[in-house]
Amino acid sequence: MTSSTEASGRRPRTDKQRNRMHLLQVAEQHFTEHGVTSSLEAIAKRAGVGAGTFYRHFPSREALLAALLQARAEQLVARREAIRQQESDTTTALTLWLDALSEWATAFDGLPEPLRAAVTEDTSPLALTCQGYITTTDEFLHAARRDGGARPEVRGRDLFLGVLAMSWVRGAAMADEASPQALSALMRTGWAAPAASAETASNP
Amino acid sequence: MTSSTEASGRRPRTDKQRNRMHLLQVAEQHFTEHGVTSSLEAIAKRAGVGAGTFYRHFPSREALLAALLQARAEQLVARREAIRQQESDTTTALTLWLDALSEWATAFDGLPEPLRAAVTEDTSPLALTCQGYITTTDEFLHAARRDGGARPEVRGRDLFLGVLAMSWVRGAAMADEASPQALSALMRTGWAAPAASAETASNP
DNA sequence: CAACATACGGAGGCTGCCTCCGCTTTTTCA
DNA sequence: TGAAAAAGCGGAGGCAGCCTCCGTATGTTG
Numbered sequence: 001m002t003s004s005t006e007a008s009g010r011r012p013r014t015d016k017q018r019n020r021m022h023l024l025q026v027a028e029q030h031f032t033e034h035g036v037t038s039s040l041e042a043i044a045k046r047a048g049v050g051a052g053t054f055y056r057h058f059p060s061r062e063a064l065l066a067a068l069l070q071a072r073a074e075q076l077v078a079r080r081e082a083i084r085q086q087e088s089d090t091t092t093a094l095t096l097w098l099d100a101l102s103e104w105a106t107a108f109d110g111l112p113e114p115l116r117a118a119v120t121e122d123t124s125p126l127a128l129t130c131q132g133y134i135t136t137t138d139e140f141l142h143a144a145r146r147d148g149g150a151r152p153e154v155r156g157r158d159l160f161l162g163v164l165a166m167s168w169v170r171g172a173a174m175a176d177e178a179s180p181q182a183l184s185a186l187m188r189t190g191w192a193a194p195a196a197s198a199e200t201a202s203n204p
Numbered sequence: 205m206t207s208s209t210e211a212s213g214r215r216p217r218t219d220k221q222r223n224r225m226h227l228l229q230v231a232e233q234h235f236t237e238h239g240v241t242s243s244l245e246a247i248a249k250r251a252g253v254g255a256g257t258f259y260r261h262f263p264s265r266e267a268l269l270a271a272l273l274q275a276r277a278e279q280l281v282a283r284r285e286a287i288r289q290q291e292s293d294t295t296t297a298l299t300l301w302l303d304a305l306s307e308w309a310t311a312f313d314g315l316p317e318p319l320r321a322a323v324t325e326d327t328s329p330l331a332l333t334c335q336g337y338i339t340t341t342d343e344f345l346h347a348a349r350r351d352g353g354a355r356p357e358v359r360g361r362d363l364f365l366g367v368l369a370m371s372w373v374r375g376a377a378m379a380d381e382a383s384p385q386a387l388s389a390l391m392r393t394g395w396a397a398p399a400a401s402a403e404t405a406s407n408p
Numbered sequence: 409c410a411a412c413a414t415a416c417g418g419a420g421g422c423t424g425c426c427t428c429c430g431c432t433t434t435t436t437c438a
Numbered sequence: 439t440g441a442a443a444a445a446g447c448g449g450a451g452g453c454a455g456c457c458t459c460c461g462t463a464t465g466t467t468g
Contacts, residue, residue, distance in 0.1 A: 013434055013445060039424060050448035055426060091396070113317075116376040141395075154395045158386040161376065162395075165369035165387070172320040172365065182362040183369070190394035191345075191358045191366075192295070217414060217465055243455060254417035259457060409468100416463070422456080432447070438440095 020057050023047050024071075027064055035109030036065060062114055066125035069107070073129065076104050080136055091149030094140040095188070098163055101133060102184070105167040112168035119161065134160045162187050224261050227251050228275075231268055239313030240269060266318055270329035273311070277333065280308050284340055295353030298344040299392070302367055305337060306388070309371040316372035323365065338364045366391050 026047040030038055040061060044054035058064035079100045087093040105112050118126035119134075138156025145152055166183045230251040234242055244265060248258035262268035283304045291297040309316050322330035323338075342360025349356055370387045 010435080010444085015433070016446065019447085040426095041424065051426075052428080052449070053447055056446075059426095094395075116373065120376045148397055150395055151393065151397050153386075154390065155382075155386060157380070158383060158390055159395060161373045161383065162387060162390055165373045168372055169320065169365045169369045172324045176361070178359075179362060179365065182357075182359060183366060186358065186362055186366055186391060186394070188394045188396050189355065190390070190392045191298075191354055191363060192392050193349075193352055193355050194398050214413085214466085219465070220415060223416085244457095245455065255457075256418070256459080257416055260415075263457095412465105412467080414463105414465075417461095419459095421458085424455090425453085427452085428450095430448095432445105434443105434445075436441105436443075438442100 016057075019047075019049055019053060023049065023054065023057055024067060028068055031068070031108040036061070036114065037110050040064070060125070062118070063125045065111070065114055066129060069104075069126070069129060072104060072107060076100060076133075083140075089149075090140070090143040090147045094144040094150065097137065097140045098159065099184075101137065101160070101163045102167055104133075105164055106170060109171060112164045112171075116161070116164050116168070119157075119164075130160070220261075223251075223253055223257060227253065227258065227261055227268075228271060232272055235272070235312040240265070240318065241314050244268070264329070266322070267329045269315070269318055270333060273308075273330070273333060276308060276311060280304060280337075287344075293353075294344070294347040294351045298348040298354065301341065301344045302363065303388075305341065305364070305367045306371055308337075309368055310374060313375060316368045316375075320365070320368050320372070323361075323368075334364070363391075 023043070027043050030043045030046060034042075040054060041051055044051050047054075058067065080097065083093050083096045083100070087096060105115060114124075114126060115130060118124040118130045121127065134157050137160045141150055141154065141156045141159060144150040166180075166187060169183055170180045227247070231247050234247045234250060244258060245255055248255050251258075262271065284301065287297050287300045287304070291300060309319060318328075318330060319334060322328040322334045325331060338361050341364050345354055345358065345360045345363060348354040370384075370391060373387055374384045
C-alpha cells in the first residue's frame with residue numbers, strides 16, 4: 001500500500017509514515033475499547049497529533065476502518081486458503097468460512113453497521129473489501145451447492161448480508177449467552193422444521 | 205395514556221396536549237422522510253416549538269419513538285388477533301406474525317437499531333414494547349412447534365432478533381430487489397439443504 | 409380578575425466533525 | 439553543507455446537533 005495511490009516519484013516523508021502507523025495502532029486500541037463510533041478527535045488526541053493530521057491521513061471514519069481491516073484481510077485470506085486446502089467437505093468449508101467472516105465482522109463493536117453501508121455505497125473505501133468477501137462467499141457457496149449441501153436459491157450476497165446481520169444482533173445479545181449461537185444455527189437451518197415430504201402436519 | 209403516569213389531580217394544560225399531538229404528527233412525518241436519526245431540533249423547528257418544549261415532552265429519541273410506536277402497537281395487536289382467529293395453521297400463523305413484525309420494524313428508516321438496543325437495555329422506553337412482542341412471538345412459535353412446524357431448539361427471542369436483523373439489512377439491500385425476500389426465506393429455511401434427502405436429488 | 413401553577417422559548421454550554429492556513433520539518437540539490 | 443522548495447503539521451474556528459436552564463407567557467382555579 002505504501003505510496004501506491006500516489007503517482008509521485010517522491011517517497012513519502014518519514015514523519016508521515018510514522019504518524020500513520022502510530023494512528024493505526026492507537027485507533028485499533030481505541031476502537032477495541034470503545035467501538036467504531038467513538039470520537040475521532042479522541043483518537044487524534046490520544047495519538048498526540050492534531051485533528052488536521054488525523055484527517056489528512058484518514059479523511060473519514062470509513063477510510064480509517066478500511067485501513068484497519070487491511071491488516072486483518074491478510075489473516076482472513078490466509079484462513080480462506082487454509083479452509084480450501086484442509087477441508088474436503090464443501091459444506092463444512094462454507095460453514096467455516098461463514099464463521100471466519102462472522103469473527104471478522106465483529107472485530108470491533110459496531111463494525112457491522114459501516115460494513116452494511118459499504119455493501120451498497122460503492123463510494124465507501126470499504127466497498128471493495130466487502131465485494132471481495134461476497135465473491136469468496138459465493139465461491140464456497142457454489143462448491144457446497146454442487147455437492148448438494150446448500151439450497152440452490154440462496155446467493156452469496158444474501159449469506160454475506162446474513163452474516164453481517166447476525167453479527168449486528170450479537171451486539172445486543174451479549175447479555176444472553178445462547179443467542180449468538182442460536183442465531184448462527186437459525187441462519188443455517190432456519191426455524192421451520194424439516195418437512196421431509198410435503199405431508200405437512202395435519203394433526204397426527 | 206393521558207395523564208396516566210402523572211399522579212396529579214390536575215388535568216394537563218390544553219396547550220401541552222396540543223403540542224404533544226402536533227409534535228407526534230410532525231415527528232412521524234419527519235422520520236418517515238428522513239429516518240429515525242434525523243435531527244430532533246429540526247422536528248421541533250418544523251413543529252414551530254422551541255427545543256425546550258420538545259425535550260420536555262420527549263426526553264430522548266427513544267421516548268419519541270416509543271410514543272410513535274404506541275399508535276402502531278394497536279394495529280399490530282389487531283393483526284395478532286386477526287391471525288389468531290383466521291389462521292388455523294399454526295406454522296402459517298407464525299409466518300404471518302413474523303411478516304407483521306418485520307413490517308412494524310421497518311416503519312421508519314433506521315428503526316431496527318434502537319429496537320435492538322431496547323431488547324437489552326431495560327432502561328429504554330422501548331424495552332417494554334419489545335418484550336411484549338417477544339412474548340407474542342414465543343406464543344406463536346410454541347403453537348407451531350406443537351404442530352411440528354418449527355424446530356424445537358429455536359426460541360422466540362431469537363426469532364424476534366432475527367426479524368430485527370433482517371429488517372436492518374433491508375436498509376442496505378434496497379438496491380437489490382431480491383435480497384429482502386431472500387433473507388426472509390433464509391431465516392425460514394436456512395441455507396443448508398435438507399439433509400434427510402441429500403441422496404434423493406430428484407423428486408416431488 | 410387576580411394569583412397561582414404550568415408550560416414555553418430560545419440562548420448558551422457542550423461535544424464532535426471537519427477545514428483552512430500559517431508555521432515547522434524534511435528533502436532536494438547545488 | 440546550507441539554503442530553497444516541497445511536504446506535512448497543529449489547532450483555532452466554523453458548523454451542527456444534543457440538551458439544560460430560567461425568565462417569561464399562558465392557561466387554570468376560585
